[in-house]
Amino acid sequence: MIPIHILPKEELKEIKVVELPKLSKAPVSEAHRHQFYEFFIFIKGGGTHTIDFVEFPILDYSIHIITPGQVHQINRDKTSYGFVYMFDLVHFSQNKNIEDFLFDHACFDVNEFSPLYHFDKSFSETMMNISNQIWKDSRLASPLKNQLIISQLSLLMLYCMQSTLNKNGNNDAKHSDTYTSFRRLLNVNFKTMKKVKEYAMHLNVTEKLLNEIILQRTGENVSSLIFKQLILEAKRLLKSGVPTKQVAYDLNFTDPAHFSKFFKTQTGFSPSEFN
Numbered sequence: 001m002i003p004i005h006i007l008p009k010e011e012l013k014e015i016k017v018v019e020l021p022k023l024s025k026a027p028v029s030e031a032h033r034h035q036f037y038e039f040f041i042f043i044k045g046g047g048t049h050t051i052d053f054v055e056f057p058i059l060d061y062s063i064h065i066i067t068p069g070q071v072h073q074i075n076r077d078k079t080s081y082g083f084v085y086m087f088d089l090v091h092f093s094q095n096k097n098i099e100d101f102l103f104d105h106a107c108f109d110v111n112e113f114s115p116l117y118h119f120d121k122s123f124s125e126t127m128m129n130i131s132n133q134i135w136k137d138s139r140l141a142s143p144l145k146n147q148l149i150i151s152q153l154s155l156l157m158l159y160c161m162q163s164t165l166n167k168n169g170n171n172d173a174k175h176s177d178t179y180t181s182f183r184r185l186l187n188v189n190f191k192t193m194k195k196v197k198e199y200a201m202h203l204n205v206t207e208k209l210l211n212e213i214i215l216q217r218t219g220e221n222v223s224s225l226i227f228k229q230l231i232l233e234a235k236r237l238l239k240s241g242v243p244t245k246q247v248a249y250d251l252n253f254t255d256p257a258h259f260s261k262f263f264k265t266q267t268g269f270s271p272s273e274f275n
Contacts, residue, residue: 012036014146015153016086017138022079031073033236037102038066039085039153041131043124046077049116052109052232056116061124063117063160067106071236083131091150098157104180107187109228112218117160130156178203179217182210190229191252196222231266234259235274244271 020040031050040049045059051072056064058076066072092098105113119127130152137148181203185193193199199222200207211221218225230251237247248259264270 012086012088015091015138015149017134017149018084018086019135020076020080020082020084022081029074031071031239033069033071033240034066035068037068037087037089039087039156040064040066040074040082041084041127041156042076042080042082043128043131044079044081046080047075049074049076051115053235054110056114059116059118061119061121061127063119063156065102065105065115065117065160067102067115069106069233069236070110071239083135085134085149085153087153091146092154092157095154097161098154101157101161103184107183109232117163119159119163123159126159127156178205178210178213182214182222186225186229190226190233191250194226194230194252196226199226227262227266231263234263234271238271238275244275247271 020042022044040063042058042060042062042064045057045062047058049056049058049064049072051064051066052070058064058074058080089099089102092102105115107113134149134152137145137152140148142148182199185199185202189198196207196210200210203210205213207222214220214222214225220228234247234251237250238244242250244260245256248256251259253259253262260271263274267274
């Protein structure tokens with residue numbers, strides 16, 4: 001069973017800063033999910049980080065971004081070290097670019113929008129300086145403490161955003177906005193909106209055009225992405241110990257039998273076999 005970690009709202013009024021020190025033995029965390037963002041920064045790497053059932057390496061000078069609802073498990077080597085920052089999206093509501101960047105991490109599949117950012121050694125001094133400054137700021141008894149942390153953490157996020165631009169180009173291709181809008185719409189509504197025509201109507205495009213846009217960008221059609229989103233959330237719930245019957249109703253299937261058939265068709269195994 002995968003536990004859900006919840007921080008009281010009072011604790012999330014400020015960004016929570018936790019050191020990940022070197023340890024006497026390699027720590028193995030349990031798989032879990034939570035209702036807030038986690039921003040991992042690794043100065044020294046080693047080990048693996050499984051995010052939504054996909055394994056990523058923990059590299060020197062790397063950043064991992066975990067979004068609310070994602071299932072993850074971190075198994076780091078004893079010599080690895082760094083920091084983790086826990087926060088709500090509201091802390092970055094004054095910066096639309098960063099807010100969109102974080103929200104898009106929640107909307108896109110980890111295989112398409114990687115949660116891993118790896119920087120070369122030339123960036124090491126900058127990364128260490130920023131992370132050390134955040135750690136110092138988090139120890140301050142000052143009403144400006146949270147704003148200081150936000151400003152430094154925002155800088156790290158901007159470096160992540162720039163590395164994505166460097167890798168993928170500007171990506172301002174025709175219909176790029178429609179694709180992003182679709183992904184955001186899907187993330188919020190996949191439990192209740194399961195038909196292509198519903199998304200096309202909300203995006204003010206034809207079903208044919210929407211399918212063409214999605215196919216060009218992903219190699220898959222709209223229905224496939226809707227199904228993948230449903231399966232991902234089903235896996236998260238099943239691994240969290242939610243009974244199959246409840247998962248079916250949470251995802252708005254007509255009955256558990258319908259859900260079980262859908263799950264097996266998409267994955268090749270039944271919900272009970274997966275769990």
